[in-house]
Amino acid sequence: NAGVTQTPKFQVLKTGQSMTLQCAQDMNHEYMSWYRQDPGMGLRLIHYSVGAGITDQGEVPNGYNVSRSTTEDFPLRLLSAAPSQTSVYFCASSTGNRGNNQPQHFGDGTRLSIL
């Protein structure tokens, strides 16, 4: 089972460059989300989606865009990279059943450095 697949695993960018972090899941999960993890701060939600065509902002959305054209894919775009966006980025998915404690399935992460 592939689960949640993130690419690339590592990336170095220069300030001002743009790029897209890819996330795909093969579990037919409705809910997908992007987090960033910085030392001492835990994971913070950037954007999330409750289904194809629906996205919304999380706790730290500035500087990032997302789209959800299919159930499987949820790319994260950095519009103009800044050193403050140096972080580890995790994509996660889960089923849309709100009544149960459904686990989030995380990808392996993308380690991004902005110079």
Next chain:
Amino acid sequence: RKEVEQDPGPFNVPEGATVAFNCTYSNSASQSFFWYRQDCRKEPKLLMSVYSSGNEDGRFTAQLNRASQYISLLIRDSKLSDSATYLCVVNRRGSARQLTFGSGTQLTVLP
């Protein structure tokens, strides 16, 4: 004040020891509670959900006190493989599964 607070540790314990982690949350509307485990430079993985009546999974016991807005995780008979960072996670009611993560408690089990 952080919405979910944990003692960052590190906790260094010998094999076989019992260790307890605590977590407090500030939003009384929090509805669902979890403990995740994260190994060094890896993705978080669900360890267990936390139910109001308390629940146990092998050597792991989770407790929830809604009145005090407090969650705990007890690990008995620690193994070397338990070494990891343990993340306390809460989900607010009606939040479309927006999870709020604590910054984690680091555990090292020593031989």
